[in-house]
Amino acid sequence: MNLDALYSKLLVKTDAKLALIVLDGLGDIATKSTNYLTPLEAAKTPNLDALSKNSAQGRMIPVAPGITPGSGPGHLGLFGYDPLEFQVGRGVIEALGLGLELKAGDVAARANFCTLDAKGIVTDRRAGRIETNVCEELCDVLSKKIKKIGDAEVIIKAGKGHRFVVIFRGKGLEGPLTDADPNREGALIPVVKPTNTKSAKQKKAAKLIAEFYKAALPLIAKRKPANGFLLRGIAHQPAIPTIEERYGLRAACLAVYPMYKGLAQLVGMKKIEGPQTIAEQFERYAAEFDNYDYFFIHYKYTDMHGEDGNFEAKKKAIEELDAALPILLKKKPDVLAITGDHSTPCVVKGHSWHPQPVLLHSDFSGADKLERFTETGANSGSLGVFEAKFLMRLMQANAKMFDKFGA
Amino acid sequence: MNLDALYSKLLVKTDAKLALIVLDGLGDIATKSTNYLTPLEAAKTPNLDALSKNSAQGRMIPVAPGITPGSGPGHLGLFGYDPLEFQVGRGVIEALGLGLELKAGDVAARANFCTLDAKGIVTDRRAGRIETNVCEELCDVLSKKIKKIGDAEVIIKAGKGHRFVVIFRGKGLEGPLTDADPNREGALIPVVKPTNTKSAKQKKAAKLIAEFYKAALPLIAKRKPANGFLLRGIAHQPAIPTIEERYGLRAACLAVYPMYKGLAQLVGMKKIEGPQTIAEQFERYAAEFDNYDYFFIHYKYTDMHGEDGNFEAKKKAIEELDAALPILLKKKPDVLAITGDHSTPCVVKGHSWHPQPVLLHSDFSGADKLERFTETGANSGSLGVFEAKFLMRLMQANAKMFDKFGA
Numbered sequence: 011m012n013l014d015a016l017y018s019k020l021l022v023k024t025d026a027k028l029a030l031i032v033l034d035g036l037g038d039i040a041t042k043s044t045n046y047l048t049p050l051e052a053a054k055t056p057n058l059d060a061l062s063k064n065s066a067q068g069r070m071i072p073v074a075p076g077i078t079p080g081s082g083p084g085h086l087g088l089f090g091y092d093p094l095e096f097q098v099g100r101g102v103i104e105a106l107g108l109g110l111e112l113k114a115g116d117v118a119a120r121a122n123f124c125t126l127d128a129k130g131i132v133t134d135r136r137a138g139r140i141e142t143n144v145c146e147e148l149c150d151v152l153s154k155k156i157k158k159i160g161d162a163e164v165i166i167k168a169g170k171g172h173r174f175v176v177i178f179r180g181k182g183l184e185g186p187l188t189d190a191d192p193n194r195e196g197a198l199i200p201v202v203k204p205t206n207t208k209s210a211k212q213k214k215a216a217k218l219i220a221e222f223y224k225a226a227l228p229l230i231a232k233r234k235p236a237n238g239f240l241l242r243g244i245a246h247q248p249a250i251p252t253i254e255e256r257y258g259l260r261a262a263c264l265a266v267y268p269m270y271k272g273l274a275q276l277v278g279m280k281k282i283e284g285p286q287t288i289a290e291q292f293e294r295y296a297a298e299f300d301n302y303d304y305f306f307i308h309y310k311y312t313d314m315h316g317e318d319g320n321f322e323a324k325k326k327a328i329e330e331l332d333a334a335l336p337i338l339l340k341k342k343p344d345v346l347a348i349t350g351d352h353s354t355p356c357v358v359k360g361h362s363w364h365p366q367p368v369l370l371h372s373d374f375s376g377a378d379k380l381e382r383f384t385e386t387g388a389n390s391g392s393l394g395v396f397e398a399k400f401l402m403r404l405m406q407a408n409a410k411m412f413d414k415f416g417a
Numbered sequence: 418m419n420l421d422a423l424y425s426k427l428l429v430k431t432d433a434k435l436a437l438i439v440l441d442g443l444g445d446i447a448t449k450s451t452n453y454l455t456p457l458e459a460a461k462t463p464n465l466d467a468l469s470k471n472s473a474q475g476r477m478i479p480v481a482p483g484i485t486p487g488s489g490p491g492h493l494g495l496f497g498y499d500p501l502e503f504q505v506g507r508g509v510i511e512a513l514g515l516g517l518e519l520k521a522g523d524v525a526a527r528a529n530f531c532t533l534d535a536k537g538i539v540t541d542r543r544a545g546r547i548e549t550n551v552c553e554e555l556c557d558v559l560s561k562k563i564k565k566i567g568d569a570e571v572i573i574k575a576g577k578g579h580r581f582v583v584i585f586r587g588k589g590l591e592g593p594l595t596d597a598d599p600n601r602e603g604a605l606i607p608v609v610k611p612t613n614t615k616s617a618k619q620k621k622a623a624k625l626i627a628e629f630y631k632a633a634l635p636l637i638a639k640r641k642p643a644n645g646f647l648l649r650g651i652a653h654q655p656a657i658p659t660i661e662e663r664y665g666l667r668a669a670c671l672a673v674y675p676m677y678k679g680l681a682q683l684v685g686m687k688k689i690e691g692p693q694t695i696a697e698q699f700e701r702y703a704a705e706f707d708n709y710d711y712f713f714i715h716y717k718y719t720d721m722h723g724e725d726g727n728f729e730a731k732k733k734a735i736e737e738l739d740a741a742l743p744i745l746l747k748k749k750p751d752v753l754a755i756t757g758d759h760s761t762p763c764v765v766k767g768h769s770w771h772p773q774p775v776l777l778h779s780d781f782s783g784a785d786k787l788e789r790f791t792e793t794g795a796n797s798g799s800l801g802v803f804e805a806k807f808l809m810r811l812m813q814a815n816a817k818m819f820d821k822f823g824a
Contacts, residue, residue, distance in 0.1 A: 039781065039782070039783025040783055040785075041471070041784060042784070046470075046784050073822055074810075075807035075810050076424075076810035076813055076814030077427070077822050078820075078822060079822050079823060080821050080823035080824040081823075082823045082824055083822055094423070098823065357780070361821060362781070363814045363819070364783065364799070365801070386786055389785070389799050389801070390797040394801060394802075395800075
């Protein structure tokens with residue numbers, strides 16, 4: 011039996027309020043160089059400590075053992091969507107990261123400006139890493155001249171350096187397509203092809219991109235060094251059932267960075283704009299408490315400092331969140347989960363596969379007799395080690411959102 | 418989505434060296450009679466203790482909860498193959514145990530000499546447990562007269578006591594077939610049948626075995642007490658993708674006993690011959706370090722003493738391995754896993770279903786703050802309790818052999 015179908019069948023409506031605090035990349039590993047402590051273990055976290063006395067803990071496998079997730083699969087899992095079932099292409103993630111609002115069926119591509127020789131051969135895949143302002147100017151040139159290709163709207167947005175994003179919004183389009191990128195210098199830009207030759211929608215999208223190239227390349231042909239561009243990760247935004255459809259919860263997102271707002275929007279969350287600090291996010295949560303049933307509160311800095319390998323900064327970022335926590339706890343949700351979307355260990359300086367610790371607090375979570383919220387403590391918590399996609403189900407259970415299964 | 422396909426898709430080539438040390442049947446259980454210690458807990462293991470300070474621990478379910486594995490599924494799991502997907506018949510395992518080199522498609526059967534009465538009824542399934550030398554002589558008689566049946570080569574090899582193995586090597590053969598064994602005295606030897614009546618290959622194999630009986634039985638009809646034989650576990654060697662094909666690793670096996678060399682060969686490992694003690698195995702590992710990327714080092718004695726219920730001897734076997742460990746650690750692999758293929762608790766005197774402890778060491782394994790490597794400690798390790806088939810995936814992750822999943 012399909013488990014999602016079972017959960018849906020058992021779903022009952024309640025007035026419960028659920029909140030998920032994501033410390034991005036929270037999980038870490040203890041090593042000799044860090045005196046056998048993780049940033050979470052080294053941090054002073056009086057508020058988390060107090061909470062953990064009345065909470066359950068465990069560790070979550072983001073996707074599958076040994077798999078390191080990107081932000082997309084990491085968050086989809088936390089929202090209760092199997093990241094292997096609901097896959098979001100790189101072009102879509104890149105567009106979300108630039109704050110573009112996608113609609114189901116939009117085809118998005120990551121793009122690079124590049125340098126081509128007289129024969130159209132790629133001589134520099136990054137056009138000498140042009141400055142962001144040059145990229146913006148080039149995107150402007152393209153945007154002004156190309157608003158539509160056939161019946162599809164074209165949206166172009168500059169990113170950092172040589173990077174930009176192109177979106178095709180039209181009827182009957184679908185990805186994924188092969189790359190318009192030789193992935194090395196010294197070759198022509200390959201023609202984009204459907205990955206499924208039976209898909210008429212992919213064929214239409216591939217044709218559209220060929221026409222886009224025909225229209226766009228002449229517009230920048232005289233520029234130096236960026237006189238061409240490459241498209242990669244060409245994918246459409248999948249139609250994902252919303253949080254409200256799946257769980258009957260009105261959901262809101264309190265995030266600062268575009269990527270996470272975009273991921274929240276993918277599953278139908280309302281974006282609450284404005285707050286810039288975690289304290290402001292928690293204040294706003296309290297202010298909006300009655301308007302939503304589920305709050306996703308995203309905190310980026312743990313991941314950012316983990317990527318830099320900066321143990322002290324990651325530790326301080328945790329302490330900063332802890333210090334703000336009482337603001338949220340004044341209007342305590344019925345179910346509160348605090349975790350990461352994955353681990354970003356300082357020694358790895360990047361995302362990793364290590365299970366992230368999770369703390370779950372409700373009147374029915376039970377207490378694991380743990381004095382603190384830490385990776386080591388979480389190892390012996392009552393939640394055990396489980397796949398992140400089940401966190402939402404545990405939150406629902408703690409919110410009494412499920413009928414009994416069987417008699 | 419098929420997980421194996423995902424792992425393959427994310428695979429990247431590295432120069433990492435991986436080593437797996439298998440203390441066969443390592444896992445045990447603490448009971449009152451053993452002063453609530455397991456052999457691993459009672460053993461003095463200074464080198465494992467030192468290692469565990471910088472390692473992750475956990476426990477592995479060999480196949481599924483409550484399932485006791487044989488050596489075949491136990492090891493296939495450790496090598497990263499789902500033991501439920503890759504099943505190896507008993508005949509094949511028995512042949513491997515006798516050191517026979519099988520080829521994909523070979524059909525192998527476990528065989529017993531037995532006693533038949535004048536009507537062909539089995540009166541003793543083990544022919545009064547004849548001595549090994551008698552068995553060898555009878556196998557000799559059969560081997561000399563029967564080299565081929567139809568177009569298939571026949572290979573016969575004596576085992577211990579009344580046991581032997583028959584291999585049929587020909588084109589278009591397949592198992593499994595039903596047994597040529599009534600499994601009780603007082604009945605005729607049943608005719609072998611295909612288990613899948615639609616398989617032409619099984620039909621061919623069944624016909625071949627009927628002809629083998631017709632040719633072989635008269636050759637020993639006058640012998641006493643062994644004037645007949647039974648065939649069981651008739652199966653073909655499945656085509657299993659090799660470790661190199663699955664993981665891109667050049668793999669070598671350092672084992673003393675034929676069974677484990679055979680299992681390693683099933684997945685395409687090179688057998689390194691010669692070493693007889695664990696110290697010699699580790700020396701050879703160091704000598705061959707540059708020639709392979711993955712080393713499987715097998716140690717039999719923990720299982721052997723567990724089967725005998727000899728707690729002291731099992732404990733000493735662990736201490737002996739621990740004492741030799743520095744030889745390996747001088748040429749430390751990038752990723753080292755130390756575990757068993759299953760538990761063989763002394764009080765069970767046989768294989769069991771209890772999850773075996775595992776220790777995983779790499780620059781990215783993290784440290785679980787455990788002073789020793791023990792069953793009890795492993796219970797609170799960061800790896801949690803997981804299916805053994807994922808150990809290889811964790812080893813690969815620690816070797817940085819996987820790209821990120823999604824953006």
